[in-house]
Every structure is written in C-alpha cells, then in structure tokens.
Amino acid sequence: MDYFLQQLVNGVTLGAIYGLIAIGYTMVYGIIGMINFAHGDIYMIGAFISLIGFLIMGVVGISYVPLALAIVLLMAMVFTAMYGWAVERAAYRPLRGSTRLAPLISAIGMSIVLENYVQLVQGARVKPLQPIVHGAMTISSSANFHVTISTLQIVIFFLTLVLMACFTYIINYTRLGRAQRATEQDMTMASLLGVNVDRTISITFVIGAALAAVAGLMVTLYYGVIDFFIGFVAGIKAFTAAVLGGIGSLPGAMLGGLLIGLIEAFWSGYFSIAYKDVAVFGILILVLIFRPTGLLGRPEIEKV
C-alpha cells in the first residue's frame, strides 16, 4: 500500500509535466489542425533556458530559492514563448492554407533544426544540475518503507494547479479566449467577425510554448539532468496524452497527461522500467480502438 502511494505521488508529478506539454499540442491541433511536431523541442529549449537561468542566478548571487525560482520561471517562459512564436512565424504561417501534409513536414523539419541547433551551441553531453529545492515530507511510514513527498513535488503540483486555473480562466472568460474558441470553430467566420486570426494563432503558440517552458523547468529540477534529445520522447508522450484525453480538449490534455504519468510510474514500479514506454503506447492503442475520440473528446460528426 505504501509502495502504491509512493508511485501515485511520483506518477502525479510526472503527469503534471506531461499535461503541461500536452496543452500546447492540443491547443494548436484544435485551432489549426496540425501536429506541432516541434513542440517537444520547444519544451527542451525551455529546459535549457531554465538550466542556464539557474546558473545565471548563481553568478549574480541570488541565493534565496523562491526568488531565484520565480525569476528563472519568468525568464524561461518569456524566452521559450519567443521561440514558440518565431517557429510559428517562420515555419508554419507561410504554409497556412496549403496541403494537409505540408505543415507536418515543416514541423518535423523544424524539430530537427531545433534539436541540432541546441546540440551545436550547447554540446551533446548530458547537463547535470545540483538539486536546488531540498526537503521532503513523510506522509505515511511503516516499519521499512516511508512514503515521502518532496518539497519539489509540492511545488510542481502547486505550480501546475495555479497555471491550469489561470489558463482555464483565460480560455473561458477573456476576450482572447473567446477569440481562440471562435478561431477553433471556424477560422473564416471568426476573421469576418473581426477576430485577428493570425494574431490569435500566434498567441496560441506563445501560450503553449510558455507552458512547455514551465514543464521544462520542472523536469530540470526534478530529474537534474537534461540533454538536447529529451524533447523527442517527452513530445510523443505528451501528444499521446493529448490524444488520450481527446485532442482539442483542454481538460482532456491535463487528464491524459496525468494518466500517462500514472501508467508510467506504476508500470516502472511494478513491472519493468525498460518497457514503460511500451505500456504507454499500448494503452494509447487500446483507448483509440475502443474510444477513438479519446476520453473527453467530442465525437466527430462527419457530413457527406
């Protein structure tokens, strides 16, 4: 039971990270119907900027951890959001209204560019970071097993919850959110009614990239090692999460992320670490066979 609880804590932490990345996929897919293949690499760039940010904090001499965390978080979100914006502007916008496959190929190309760019300028070696957030709480303990939840894990839960709340508010109650939902439903009609479609799509990429940057920061702190290749696997898993939850659905992305995190944690805890990704993709295939629209997705009604 204790072991179960511990895996649950770990799984939810992982799930929060996947969920934040998945939102970027699901939003972009919802609005322009493309798989933003480079999104995983945007997350990787977020992780690198966070790591560099922490080292800058060390150089500048800000040693009060919450302050350093806040500054790095802001910095990572701003710069990563700019990368997200630039990728959309350079590689996707010129292709709008083109064939269905063209943006996908362009996105795969962009993903290759970003990965190799980071490898080139920061080196291929794995980058380690000393733990910054220390401390842990024991929530339940028996004779030989303590279930602990680290301060970092609490920070991750808390941060994810706050971001999700802000994000839900933006989508549901602001002018920008309304423009986004309108663009998602019908791009032409939205533009006729005075919604600046190009800007709305840009902002979607910016928000997605900023959330991915938060996920990147969390991963840097949580695992303590990053390299230029982390974006690929995390990207596919987050996309899997988005599909699992029902692509286009924002609560679905979070739920899917959580499920993927839990599956991964429990599978590595009870079966084998080596095959955890097989479990994730296996579940994805099963869900799609029995519920092709994902868990929270709306059924697609096709008209002939």
Added chain:
Amino acid sequence: MANPLTRPLPPFAAALRDAAVAAGVAALLALPLLGFRLVDSATGLTLDYRFVWIAYAAGVVFAGHLAISLAQMLWGLRIRPQKATRASLFVGHTDRNQKIAGYVIIAIALVLPFFPFADRNLIDRGTLILIYVMLGMGLNITVGLAGLLDLGYVAFYAVGAYSYALLAQNFGLSFWICLPLAGILAAFFGLMVGFPVLRLRGDYLAIVTLGFAQIVRIVLLNWANVTGGPNGIAEIARPSFFGLPMTPTAKSGETFAQFFGIPFSPMHRVYFLYYLILALVLFAVLFSQRIRKLPLGRAWEALREDEFACRSLGLNPTTIKLSAFALGASFAGLAGSFFATRQGFISPESFTFIESAIILAIVVLGGMGSQIGIVLAAIILVGLPEWFRDLAQYRMIAFGAAMVLIMMWRPHGLLASRAPTIRLNHKPPP
C-alpha cells in the same frame, strides 16, 4: 501632403526595416542559448559567455532576410504557399516528359558503375540512395496512394533487417530465401499495426504508427538475448551470387571470381550490391505502376479521395487499408533485409524516428505519388548531405531547414503533377 509617419515606405526601406526587426528577434532568441554556454568543469556545470555570437546570429539573419526580400523585389521570387487546388493534382500535362525522364534516369542508373569517375565511394552512395528510393516507393503506397499517414515506417524496415539477420544467423538460411521471407514478415507486421488502427483517421493514425515504431525499437533494445540489445547483430552473412560467395576463398566449391575465371576484387561485391538494390527498386517501380491500374490500386486512390463515396460504392475500407499497409510494409521489409546484408551489422540505432522522417520527407517532397519525384527527393535529401559528412551537425540543421523551405516553395512537392489513373474521354457536361 501625407503624414510622413504613416506614408508607406519605399520598398527598399521597408525591406531594410523588416530585416532589422527580424535581426532584433534573432538577437533576443540567441541571447539565452547562444550568449551563454554550459561548460562541464570539475565542480559541476559552469557558464561561459560569448555574446559576440549573438551579433553574428543577428547579422546572419539580417543579411539573409534582406537578401530574400531583394530577390523577391528583383526577380519576383515568391516563397508563398500555392493554394491547394484539386485540379493541379490531376492534370498530367507533363506525364510524357516525366516518362522520358524516367527512362533516362534508369539508363543512367544502369550504366553508372561503368563511368570512369565511378569510384567505390560513388557506387556506395548510389546504393544508399537506392535503398531510400526503395523505402520511398513502399511508403508511397501507404501515404501517397492510399493516403494513410504512417510516421513509423522505419519499424517495418527494422523488421526486415532483423528478420534477415536472425534467420541467417540462427537457421543458416541464404539471402535469397530470406529476402521474400523478410518481405512477408514485414507485411505481417503491417497487418498487425493496420488492424487496430483501421477505425482511426489522419493524425490519430500518424501518432499510433509513431508509437508502434517506438515499441519496436524498445523491444529491439531490451530483448537482448534475441536481438543483441543495443549491441545489435554483427557478422551477418553477405549475399552470394546465386550460391557463389564473393570472397577471396570459398569454404566449399568455387567463389564468384573462380567461377568466372576473373581475378578476385572487393569491388565485385560493391557492384553486385548496387545492381541488386537497383533490381529491387525497378521491381518496386514496376509493381506500383502496375498496381495502380488494378482494382486494388484504384480502390486505394479512391479511398484517399473520399472514404464515404468508396463505402457507398461497396468497397470495403478494411481490406483496402490493410492491403495498403501490408504491401507498403513488405517493400520496407525487402529494403531492410538488403540493408542488413549490405552493412553486415545492424543495431537499433539505425532505426530511429529520424529515418521515418527522412523517408516521409522523400515521399512528400517528391510530390506524393510521383515516382521520379521520389528519386529526385532521395538524391537531394540523402545524396547531397553525404557530401558534407564532415559537417555532421550543420548537415542536420541544413537538412531540417531544407524540409521547411521546400515545403514553402513547393507544398505539393518537387514534382506535383501526376498522371491521372483514369481519364474520361468525353467532355464533362457544361
């Protein structure tokens, strides 16, 4: 007199301003990742500064942006999407030229080894390109003809390679028996992936095939006592010329050189492999050309255009999709087993996602469904980068950027026009 602030700038000034804006954005983007460098040191990670690189990045972007704007002004070069029009896909006004070009390419490929400049390097490169042409032909059936987006095509390539390697090592079967077996096994895997994803369409299919390819790779990496894990399989049997080994000496019987009474040369095998893959490619070309004229091929293209119309006409989407998956996969199986015998060594490293991306890029950049397009795209994407092997990292950046740029320049691929499978001979009613 208009307000000078709102008056539109002359074109050159506008180009300068846009380039300056782009350079500013580039400088900001470069600030965290180019301006600082993570350095490993004895005490852990430290930072290094190289702010001058930011200036380089901004300068390069400024010059590049300005150059493109000027080129657009001077020569009307447009990098803008062409609108997707259905008609452009089906007007086959260049199919005669393409046919001639096809024969020319085949003729060049056939005599390539006899050219005086054809050294071993060139033949090896040609062989590599032909492997990708073969893979492109296979994926073209799935993506180009049947319209099923497969992002995990490399899995079938891996299945082909490993099935040859394992059959040859464990059962001592010869290449010529394994080749069809590898194709059949890969087709079987194609059915396995195809079956659960039949109800899915478009992008769901893409992600499931991607996941499947990852599963295959993870199994290959971890099932060490069969696949050798990350170490792969080495010393895979090389192919023989209908039973005549291409080695200096034979364990039993004659070698290839002895049989023909010519001195042994290591080049024999290089030539042999080149012609072997060329034959496989020609088979694939012929096969896909002919099958487009069969009911099955017509059904694939009909399914791609409109699944509902297909169903209404009594076609069974299940069998049509499965056959496209299986046939596409079997080509990858053949290519995979050729790859294994050529390299003599395989490991999961050869079957990563990037391979799938390259093959898909070849099909899409070539212009979906165009066979000459596939050859051209394979030469551009696989052949050209080989010349720049020394610049490995820049090479991959250039490769990715080329994918983006070609998509902007020609979203329908290099050769977009393709011959209609069937043409109505009378004019449509007005």
